[in-house]
Amino acid sequence: MTAVHHPPAQQAPPRRRSDRRLLQALPYLLPAVVLYLGFLVYPMVDAVRLSFFEWTGFRNDEPVFVGLDNYVRTFTNDPVFYRALTNSVIWVVLSLLIPMLLGLLLALALNRRMVGRNLFRSVFYIPAVFASITVAAMWRWIYNPNVGSLNQLLEAVGLASLQQEWLGNPQIALYSVFVASVWQGVGFSLVLFLAGLQQVPAELVDAARVDGANRWQVFKAVTVPALRPTTAVVTILTIINSLKVYDLVVGMTGGGPAQSTQVLALWSYQQSITNHDFGQGGAVATVLLVVSLCLVVPYLVRTLKAEEH
Amino acid sequence: MSGATILANPSASGGQVAAVPAPPANRPRRDYVGIGLWISLAISALIWALPFVFMFLTSVKTNADVNTAPTWHLPSVWQWVNYADAVETGDLWVTGANSLVVAIIKVPIGLLLAAAAAYALARLRFRFSKLVLAVLVAGSMVPIQVGLGPLFTTMLSLDLLDTKLGLMLPYLAFGVPYQIFMLYGFFRAIPDELEESARLDGASTFRIFWQICLPLAKPALAALFILDFVATWNEYAIAATLLQSQDNWTVPLAVLSFSGQRATEYGPLNAFIIMSAVPVLIVYLLFQRYFVAGAFSGAVKG
Structure with missing residues (x-):
């Protein structure tokens, strides 16, 4: 089927040839696929399965099937879930507005030749190679x-009147954490936009x-217009990174104060591991999984279709 | 380049695009837009660098200094011993060695597996090869935290909890798909004629992979090596879930524990934070050329 688009060297192979190709490809493909299925897909599928059970996570404890109870409880009787959902949405929206725009502006500025350009690029990019947990420790300080x-x-x-308990005040703690993420994250969109700007045709x-x-x-x-593909990549990666x-x-507030x-x-992690409620944790994880796939799948379909031509 | 000299008026030379270089210094007409831009960039860069400056100054201060003078004052006594203290109390040699072992084993293996799979998908195209690629990549973009709970129980039942192998297996599973995606584009771009002529010379599929495709992908492999080394060194969520005894901790776990438990020893705390990032900084500085050019030019092509 895909062979139609190929250069003449590989003319429309009949199905049998394609099957032989699969056989040939298997040894190369198998190690990666096995690891992927065993340690990525299986845990995720298991999280979905466990969302229909009640289970503490202890080995000698049997999971009990409870149907949709965990979802009912999560959606009707878990204020923390709604807090977490709202915060995740706030985080996605703010990330699309602030670090992405800042990254674009910096890329436009740093795309010109100037004294100290490499130093500037490094200063904005280096926070991105730091571990987030390290950045958290820095900013907590x-x-x-x-x-x-x-x-x-x-x-x-x-401006002493503006002094705050930056991470202790529930009204502003989320935004304090977000500032640290802007500091760390700008370099990421900066580098992508810089790479994208190389594709802007100079003659035009x-x-x-x-x-x-x-x-x-x-x-x-x-x-x-020339930056459009870059913007699409940065947008989808920014959304996904925000959900992650x-x-x-964890490093700055642990979810507090007062959630x-x-x-x-x-929240999915804390429900499963900390609160020993793998069912509730699984339900939150499933929500996160569905949201992520709804974003990722259309993007991938588009990218791979575009690659075909 | 002639564009710059033709368009000598300041509004044009202040443009955003690479083709127009900044005017030479001896030009009579000054590029005010360029100067303004440079000053605002310098100020932003200064703000961006401040946290590092604060970190460093605090890391060489005594607690008395920290408590009595503002962060930006130079220390009255340069307390370099903070670094030695931090290494000892934070067990940096042990956790650093753990992180290094994991990264040095996992990163090359992962790249090899990714290259092999990308080769199969890009060059040995079989039915549904694109679907396989899409499924692999989709999974790798889902937040890790979705599977953390079950990953814990899986490792528990495999008796791999709290081991390096048990950590590396999920690292490979989560790292490899994205690398396949990047290398796939690279392998697709190799001209078919190259492969055909090698095949006519009697080269096996493996030889074509090993001696033609892999060497051609060197720039991409170098960039992915850096990205993956940094990501592995920095990974926290999986390590925190699967590693329990302090002897097996990787560096990020030590950072969190240090900053949680010894938050009042300001000097050693900041010294520890700085030292934990030294390896990734070295890797970044050594390879930044490849990093920007190789890793990302592929990512943004339509």
Whole structure:
């Protein structure tokens, strides 16, 4: 079927040849596929299965089938779940707005030749190679209400009234954690946008300039359309990374204070492992799984279709 | 390059696109947009670097210094011994060795498995090979946390809980699919004629993989090596779930425990945080060339 699009060297093989190819491919494919099925797919499927059971997770304890009870409880009787869901949505929206836009702006600026360009790029990118758990430890220190740098800075510039318990105040803790994630995450979209800008055809830009287009017009008519595939990649990866946020929250607040920084990924884990309720944990995990697949599958279908041509 | 000289007016030379280099310094007309841009970039970069500066200054201070003077003051005594203290109390040699062993075994094996699978999918195209690729990649994009609970029970029943092997297996499962996706594009781009002529010379499928496709993918492999080394070194969620005894901990677990338990020893705490990131910094600085060029140019192509 796919052979139709191939160059003449591989003309439409009959089915038998294709089956032989499968046989040939198996030894190369099998190790990766076995690992994938055993240690990625199986745990995820098992999480879905366990969402229909009640189970503490202890080996000598038998899971009891309870049907949809866990979902009913999660959706009707679990305020933390809604807190986590809301926070995850807030996180996705903020991530699409702030670090992505900042990354684009920085990429546009750093795409010009200038003194110190490589140093600038490194400064913005290096936080991205740090472990999130390390970044969490750094920022917890910066946010320390008594000896942390942020409160000290505010006092030094005469804004002592703005001093806060940055991670202790349920009203703002989520946003404090988010600031750390912006600091860490900008480099990621910066690098992708920089790579995307290499694909902007320079001749088109020059031609538009010669025709008298100003900078904004060139940006709108040439740069933005050429960046469209990059923007699609950055958007989907930003959403997915936002759903995965876990290390930063664990390292800075553990979901508190008063569950105010709880997110779906962490709540699923805490329900299963900490609260010994694999059924409830599985239900939250299933919600997360469904949401993720709804985002990933259309993106992949589009990418692979585009690759065909 | 002639574009820059033709379009000498400041509004054009302030454009956002690579083709226009900044004007040379001796040009009479100053590029005010460029200067303004540079200054705002410098200020942002300074803000971005501040957390590192604070970290470092605190890491060489005594507790008395930390409590009495603002973070940005230089230490009254340079307390380098904080680093030695941190290594000892945080057991950095043990956790560092654990992380290194896991990364050094897992990363090359993972790349080899990914390359083999990508080769099968891209060059030995069989029926449904694209579907296999899509399923592999889709799974790898789902948050790990979905399967963490069951992963724990699986490892428990396999008696692999709290072992390096038990950690590396899920690392491979979660790392390999994305690498397959990246290498797939690379292998697809190899011209069919190259493979055909090798086949006419009697080369086996394995030889074509090993001696033609793999060497051609070197830049991508180098970039993926760095990405995967950094990701493996930094991984926290799976390690925290599966590793229990302190002797088996990897570095991220030690960081969290250190910053939780010894949060009042500010100097050693910050020294520990800095040291935990040294290996990834070295890897990044050594390979940043490949990193940007190789890993991401493939990712953003339509």
